[in-house]
Amino acid sequence: MDLGEKLKKLRLSRGLTQEELAMRTDLSRSFISQLESNRTSLSIDTLEKILRALGTDLKTFFSEEEEPKVVYKKEERVPIYDEPEGVSSYLLISETETKKIDPFLVILKPGAQTEEEGYHEGDEFGFVLQGRVDLWLDNVRYKLSQGDCFYYKADKKHMLKNPSKKKEAIVLWLEIY
Template sequence: MEIGPRLKDLRLKNDLTLEELASRCELSKGFLSQVERDLTSPSVSTLSDILEALGVSFSTFFKEERPTQVIFGTDDFFVDEREDYTINWIVPNSQKNTMDPIIIEIKPKSESMEIEPFDGEEFGYVLEGEIHLSINETLHLIKANQTFYLRGNQSHTLVNKSNCIAKVLWVVNPPIF
């Protein structure tokens, strides 16, 4: 790990000059410059002083950042087969994100799990077949290539009354699946 460049990035993010940081740490400007260029290594106590002046803990500073995955394929999906439907989690660990997308395949003459009221929103796109969105015992027909959008403040289910599998891209915010 290159400590110097990371320290320099933190200093610049804090809008500090070398001179200002040196003054806060009671170090020379020349020494800090050498540290930032990895020409010298600070002692643990000196590094502690620098990090304190930058408002960063040791654990935060040394935490390795992993690259964020942005593209997912079928190898990344998690599939949960139930009696009446199959859920494909198409973004792994999406519960930590603000949206939770799934593809749900509802078998003929079946329905999805009931979604209890929650504080959020939902969007769905019917990829194949047709479904009925059941809200308060009212059925709303949604065909392939049509969408639905609703607030999560009412219980609802997706009902497949047809003889074919219905496939829906379903996205909720915040994650509840």
């Protein structure tokens, strides 16, 4: 483990400069710099002081977390089975418990529509990849075409409908918590 690099990444993820961290820990900026470049060592007490200033502790800092998954292959998509006729939806990434987003690919056959969702927390974003859709928010219709996108707070009743009688519509839909 590269202790200095790990401390630097943690400091930067908290949006702190070396000077700010030094002030919070009553250490010098040059000591923080030397520490991050592995040119000096430190005591456990000093490490604990730095970690407290960074909002963590020894146990968390030294736990070996496995790298988060980055790529999700097409074959890993999870189908959503309880959709209305003519609607196919797929959860694009699994293991979203730690994420604050649920991305879906929604395919609407001609004339198909999603079920109306009631009010809930969070935001929703969509991007029309193919075709046309009507977005309904509290009984107000918004017409979207390929390349258009939408964003709204999910405190409205909402649904999508494909108004076409001939062409399929495909929407990338994100639920954000």
